[in-house]
Amino acid sequence: MRLFLKDQWPFAAFYLVQLVLLILIFSLDGYWNPSLMTYAAFLALFFAAGFLVMRYLTHRAVYQRLSQPIRSLEELTQTHGNSAFSRAFDEYNLEQYRLYKEQLHAYESKQRDHNIFIQQWVHQMKTPISVLHLMLQDEDDDKAESVREEVDRLKRGLEMVLYQSRLECFEQDFLIEPVSLRSVVQQAVAENKRYFIRNKVYPQLQVDEKWRVESDEKWLLFMINQVLTNAVRYSAGKSNAVTIRAYERGEKVVLEIQDYGIGIPPEDIRRVFQPYFTGENGRKYAESTGMGLYLVKEIAKRLAHEVELDSAVGEGTTVRILFSAAVPTLQDRKADES
Amino acid sequence: MSTIMIVEDDPKIKQLLQNQLEKYGFRVVNVEQFDRVMSVFAEARPDLVLLDVNLPKYDGFYWCRQIRQHSNCPILFISARESKMDQVMALENGADDYITKPFDYDVVLAKIRSQLRRAYGLYASPDVERTVEVAGLKLFMERLELNWNEQRVELSKKEALLLEALMKQHPRVVSRERLLEKLWDEQFVDENTLNVYITRVRGKLKDIGLEGAVETVRGAGYRLKAAWEEL
Numbered sequence: 001m002r003l004f005l006k007d008q009w010p011f012a013a014f015y016l017v018q019l020v021l022l023i024l025i026f027s028l029d030g031y032w033n034p035s036l037m038t039y040a041a042f043l044a045l046f047f048a049a050g051f052l053v054m055r056y057l058t059h060r061a062v063y064q065r066l067s068q069p070i071r072s073l074e075e076l077t078q079t080h081g082n083s084a085f086s087r088a089f090d091e092y093n094l095e096q097y098r099l100y101k102e103q104l105h106a107y108e109s110k111q112r113d114h115n116i117f118i119q120q121w122v123h124q125m126k127t128p129i130s131v132l133h134l135m136l137q138d139e140d141d142d143k144a145e146s147v148r149e150e151v152d153r154l155k156r157g158l159e160m161v162l163y164q165s166r167l168e169c170f171e172q173d174f175l176i177e178p179v180s181l182r183s184v185v186q187q188a189v190a191e192n193k194r195y196f197i198r199n200k201v202y203p204q205l206q207v208d209e210k211w212r213v214e215s216d217e218k219w220l221l222f223m224i225n226q227v228l229t230n231a232v233r234y235s236a237g238k239s240n241a242v243t244i245r246a247y248e249r250g251e252k253v254v255l256e257i258q259d260y261g262i263g264i265p266p267e268d269i270r271r272v273f274q275p276y277f278t279g280e281n282g283r284k285y286a287e288s289t290g291m292g293l294y295l296v297k298e299i300a301k302r303l304a305h306e307v308e309l310d311s312a313v314g315e316g317t318t319v320r321i322l323f324s325a326a327v328p329t330l331q332d333r334k335a336d337e338s
Numbered sequence: 339m340s341t342i343m344i345v346e347d348d349p350k351i352k353q354l355l356q357n358q359l360e361k362y363g364f365r366v367v368n369v370e371q372f373d374r375v376m377s378v379f380a381e382a383r384p385d386l387v388l389l390d391v392n393l394p395k396y397d398g399f400y401w402c403r404q405i406r407q408h409s410n411c412p413i414l415f416i417s418a419r420e421s422k423m424d425q426v427m428a429l430e431n432g433a434d435d436y437i438t439k440p441f442d443y444d445v446v447l448a449k450i451r452s453q454l455r456r457a458y459g460l461y462a463s464p465d466v467e468r469t470v471e472v473a474g475l476k477l478f479m480e481r482l483e484l485n486w487n488e489q490r491v492e493l494s495k496k497e498a499l500l501l502e503a504l505m506k507q508h509p510r511v512v513s514r515e516r517l518l519e520k521l522w523d524e525q526f527v528d529e530n531t532l533n534v535y536i537t538r539v540r541g542k543l544k545d546i547g548l549e550g551a552v553e554t555v556r557g558a559g560y561r562l563k564a565a566w567e568e569l
Contacts, residue, residue: 123392126418126439127348133440134354140507140516155440175422189526197518202528218421 003067004056015048058083065089073097111168118165122158129154152194153287156229160291163222167295170302174216178327181211181246181255188224189244195229199236201259203228206245213253213323219299220321226292227257227319233285234317235261253326258318264311272309273297296321340454341365343384345375345401346416347393355388358443359450362468375401376408384411386453388446391417391428399431406432412453416441470505473564475548477501489546496521497539504552504562513559536560 023037056063061080070076076097080086132151136144166173182205189196189203196202231242239260246255264272268279275294282288293309296319300307306322342364346352356366367382369375372394379387387405391398402413412435415428420438428436435449468479476485479502482493493501503512503520514532521527521535536552543551553563 123418127351130418130440131348131350131354134351134358134443137443138506140503140512141510142513145513145516173421173423190523193522193526194519196526197515197522200529203526205526 001056001063004059004063007063008052008055012048012052019044059085062086062089073100115165115168118161122162122165125154125158129158148194149198159222159225160289160295163219163299164291164295167298167302174219174303176214176216176303178212179215179217179220180209181213181253182207182209184217184221185224185244185255188221188228191221191225192228192232195232196242199232201232201235201240201242204241204243206243207255208246210326211246211253211255212327214327215303215305215323219303223296223299223321224255224257226296227321230292231257231259231261231317231319233287234263234281235259238262239316248326249322251325253323255321255323256318257320258316260316263313263315263317264309265313269309269311273307339363339365340385340458341367341382342450343367343369343379343382343387345369345372345387345393345398346390347372348390355446358447362447364450372396376404379405380408385458386411386450387413388450389413389415389433391415391419391424399427402428402431402433410457412457414446414449414453470502472505472508472562475505475564477505484542484546486546486548491542491546493542494538496527496535497542500535500539504560508562508564511555511558511561515559517559 019041023041026032026037058081062085065078065080076093079090129151132147136148136151185205185207189205228242228244235242241260243258244256245258246253248254262281265280268277268281271277272279272293273296274290276290277294278288278290282290297307300321304324308320308322309317311317342359344352344355344366346355352368356368359366367378367384369378389398389402393401398415398417402415405411405413413433415433415436416439417424417428417436418439425436434453437446437449470477470479474486477483477498478485479498482495482498484491484493484498484501499520500517503517514529518527518529518532521532527535540552543549550565551563553561555561
């Protein structure tokens with residue numbers, strides 16, 4: 001209504017001015033008949049008002065549409081009445097919608113192709129890594145150890161790329177099932193054992209076998225790997241332990257990974273979950289991509305887990321992954337029944 | 339002697355696998371032309387097939403289904419794809435197990451042996467035991483036994499792994515990191531635990547009359563010293 005009034009008031013003003021001018025011309029010419037003039041003015045105003053009301057009724061939908069923000073592209077396909085103006089308006093919108101969709105589709109398919117390419121490429125790169133891995137297996141000298149270290153770095157880098165690109169098609173790529181926290185943590189520790197040893201940092205595992213949570217094993221393993229490699233990287237040379245524990249907090253199950261390393265400066269803490277943010281520590285240490293914690297947060301969001309991070313400079317960092325209620329084990333169920 | 343057919347398009351992986359398997363007494367048949375998988379299979383009649391998923395022309399799943407029409411022999415997939423979906427696909431196409439790249443020799447060997455055992459019974463697996471020998475000192479990795487000069491001593495799994503590393507590397511030094519890595523499987527091992535194991539191994543060597551055979555090299559690691567050779 002307001003938009004309609006705003007749109008039409010110049011017309012109304014001009015019309016009134018015109019009417020007054022008309023009466024003025026007649027009266028200046030000496031013709032003065034108040035009752036007839038009032039009647040004529042009334043008729044003119046009546047038809048003008050009638051025109052505006054009609055106009056409003058037939059175009060109301062369009063005016064309403066124009067005065068509300070668009071929330072989704074699909075709203076552009078709605079129709080707004082039958083008048084020539086409404087139809088033109090609808091057609092214009094539809095045309096716009098089509099053009100946007102076309103471009104969107106083009107970009108989506110480009111993105112998809114790119115993702116497929118990345119994933120295929122990562123898998124292809126695993127062949128040379130396998131060859132190196134096999135060739136090094138029977139070698140025990142320092143040089144081989146050093147090459148092994150580099151191969152590990154390549155593996156970690158590739159893994160990051162693979163998971164980053166998988167995140168794009170997460171909806172088709174996860175399976176929620178009961179996961180044993182202890183076994184995932186053990187797997188993560190085993191995958192990183194060379195990294196632990198090389199940095200002289202040793203994990204302390206305080207995760208009871210009873211903790212089982214609803215999650216996706218593969219994604220969870222990736223999350224733990226990221227947090228663990230951070231913990232080791234920022235502990236090296238300062239502390240020699242990383243504690244991994246699981247416990248209950250209210251309804252939730254918490255998996256906590258605590259290191260006693262250099263910690264994160266307070267001005268950086270807020271931003272550690274942002275992509276490509278490396279902060280002060282990232283500048284001091286090699287191999288910080290700024291993607292690890294961002295990916296952890298993104299994956300957690302999709303799996304409906306929460307992530308918390310506490311840190312104090314010089315004391316260390318604690319990362320917690322919070323899961324909704326624990327999955328009861330068979331023994332629990334039996335105990336409940338009896 | 340069991341025959342193993344390797345269908346893998348990367349020549350180096352193929353060669354490395356072949357060498358390793360032959361070392362453990364398997365006969366290995368390779369596929370060179372990837373449109374002739376079935377005729378090689380029919381000719382060689384392998385006891386087990388190692389199959390890569392990504393192959394030129396047809397993929398591993400296709401060949402797995404083809405082989406299944408003729409034979410029930412165990413088929414192990416080797417693939418770079420580690421997702422559950424891919425593993426399920428492999429099993430649904432008739433495979434018996436799935437190994438992801440990059441893999442360890444130990445894992446491949448263990449899986450091959452367990453599949454052979456399941457398919458043909460114990461007798462079929464070639465009993466070439468992993469042994470290491472240095473100047474008459476012989477270590478049996480499966481029996482966990484150490485022999486020297488008619489004397490025998492039993493070892494724990496970790497002690498055997500430690501000795502294996504030292505003996506294989508003889509006479510060079512093995513770093514502490516490398517030893518930690520060897521010992522560290524499900525249970526992680528820290529430096530103190532390594533010291534304990536080293537002491538135990540020294541004790542066992544002493545039991546069979548080899549005192550001072552494990553030498554500490556400061557700042558580097560440990561070395562096996564075959565001082566008994568000169569006796």
